[in-house]
Amino acid sequence: MRDRILDAVERMLVAGGADAVRLDAVAAEAGVSKGGLLHHFGSKRALIEGVLGRLVDRFEAVLPPPGSPPGAFTRAWLEATIPVDDVPARDRFDQVSVALLAGMSGGPEVLGALRRCYELWQRRIADDGLDPATTTLVRLAVDGWWLARLLDLAPPRDDLHREVRARLSELIPGGD
Template structure:
């Protein structure tokens, strides 16, 4: 039931934004009673924190362990964040958009937790065996790219999407 509730919240976040995440709407769309929802999540903030935690766990599972070859973590950052093919950014499958919306909408405590995770990821990127400026540049490019996709701020499409992604991957390989 917990996963069904979180799936519902993710769908609502992508389709309607954080304002659309209301306990009664989530319960109705998830097919659970409001009491059943409250048993698992006591508030909207708890729902958003649950979504973010699940997305972070999924993201973490795609990242290589410490001691991996040079560039492996930075390459995994790219692979886990930017799809090979150009797909609509607000597609329900866009985990980065879901995580960002949950972090921004869950209040200061949720955002602070996300910031701490991000700092740890940045430390891993900085220690990935690449030239630090290259690793940081790739991270910033990827972060800017998914933000452009999320907000539809002129992200690259089609062949340009593939070319930009290939260039970032080449930067990682050249630096390794």
């Protein structure tokens, strides 16, 4: 039931932002009673924290462990976040958009949790066995891309999308 509720919150965040996430609406979207919802998540903030936590866990699952070959973490960061081909940012499966919406809309505590994750990830990027300025540049470029996709701020499309992604990939030695 917990995953069904979080799936519903993800859909609602993507479709309508944090304002769409109301306990009654989440219960209806998930097909559960309000009591069942409250058993797992006592507040809107808890729902958003749950979405963010689950997305962070999924993201961490595709990242290589410390001690991996040089560049492996930076390459995995790019691979896990920017698709090879251009797809609509509002697609339900665009986990980046959902995570950003959750982090930005969940209040200072949720944003603080996202910031702590980023501090750890930045340390891993900087210690990835490559030039830290280059690996950080890749991370920042990916993060900027996320924001452009999320807010539809003229993100690269089609061939340009593929070319920009390929150029970022070229910055990471030992890969494509």
